[in-house]
Amino acid sequence: MATTSRIAIVGAGNVGATAAYALMLRGLFAEIVLIDQTPERAAAEATDIADANAIAQPVRIWAGDYADVTDASILVITAGAATKAGEPRTAIAGKSAVIVRDCVRQAMEAGFDGILVVASNPADVMTQVAQAMSGLPSERVIGTGTLLDSNRFRKRIADQLSVAPGALEALVLGEHGDSEVMAYSTVRIGGMELETYLAGQSFDRPAIAHDVMRAGYTIAEGKGYTSFGVATAIARICEAIHRDERVILPVSTMLRGQYGIEGIYLSLPCLIGAGGVLRILTPALAADEQTALLASADILRQTLQAAG
Template sequence: MANQTNRVAIVGSGFVGSTYAYALMNQGIAEEIVLIDINSHKADGDAMDLNHGKLFTPSPSKVWNGDYSDCKDADIVCISASVSQSEEETRLTVVEKNTSIVKSVVEKVMASGFDGIFLVVSNPVDIITYATWEFSGLPKERVIGTGTSLDTARLLFKLGEYFQVNPSSINGYIIGEHGDSQLAAYSSVSICGKPLMDIVNSEPQYSLADIEKIAIDVRDAAYHVWDRKGATYFGIGMALARITKAILRNENTILPVSAYLDGEYGFHDVYVGVPAIINREGISKIVEIDLIKDEQEKLAASVNVLKSTMEPIFKPEAT
């Protein structure tokens, strides 16, 4: 990463990609933002629209409609290009279509001479992140998926509402697939340093049934948003910006992302949502939180869902 100016290239200027660019500008995270889309006319319109608001941003980011050659000097290339997921589909049912798309994208990005970090948001994000890693040949630490970052934010928001506490005072994670097999690792959740389960078990106004329902609501949140507005993009755009900030500012912040497991949690050769330390080099370290037996079994089931879906395409090594 010899480039002195932080450049983020966004491949796919749809709802998610353009919202990500908007979040980057509003927070002054990147000096240069390149929008790349098969619909160049649309990407050009997004760049124009963002530039018109430059006066109101913390710093005057340079934004333009570019092409794959602009990825050469990028610190981060975000892959948000994908086919749209209908309300009748799950994230996993679009895997073959999006794997084909990401193969083409990665080949073009790598042909530019890119040597930075891939940040993947296209669904199913864990599998598409694996595909990006395999097609790019980059070290696993420099290929990161958004994973369960948004799911975790949704969880902390809902718990904050329930316990009437600012979500920033709650520590905990959704782990596993960014999808229907995800799990809330409640045994390690704490509120102001006090274990969540201790609070639930000791204070009668709270119940296990309520927090189990919160986990279900978080799992199904995307479907509820789709039912109301047809797509999700504000939350994930902000999650992308947060991960980007942790990378470019070398924060060593722990975030739940889709990371490659090579023995961590007892699994191999799979990308899955887990907490990880994020800095300028990408994933510095995967954080292995303590899980109770039930959570370990649910995580294993989630990994198996991903591996069985991947197998016809990648045939990953058996654990």
């Protein structure tokens, strides 16, 4: 497996370019290469980021091609079809699958042997498509999954409780999409369960769930796309891998019987390190949350089948 300090990003659109910028600011990698089907776009974004880099961390940033992924330790795929206004992520599965398979095929033919991080929508299904195409072990093909959703969940709970988001734990599980599960049973504030902390205080669960699930759509309706949130999630996952942090993050991974779910990618809390997903964790969930997680898995199976 490649061990160089190079990361390659396929897809120099809003998400890919923002992820490259976030990674540049962190100074994690000595080299960042952008690859896009429109080389001019990749070159322009690389030059723009490199200009900003003049007053940041020393990083080499350039627009390249698939030959450059051979020495990359991590390959991020953001390329895929774009949703239209109000369209669910699952609606573009077929179109995205064609794009993702082609990207992965070219990367593997070029000799890539690192860890794949997939952010193309619909994220869970595209991660499974990428893993099947790559032939890499599933622990080395990771989807951004519900990391961003969990951050949104924490923030909105924190806003209602008037505490800092860092003061609490909270997980969104399952699909990164409309069937995602707000796992209130995982919420902890200073080690206290949510109901204990509330002590009768009013708390609008439906509003939070709706806001978290619709957040991506709301942002896209306002500015045409999402970028900063998912780019930060990408950077965080890459950081955990690169530094072998062994941190727990809710990411999309292949389930092998957890909660009775087999052979499908969806998000659960995972131990992340240099080898990718080192362990999949199974927190104790409420009965309705487990039921919702199974339903989410079924939707992802159907979407995967429809993607061909």
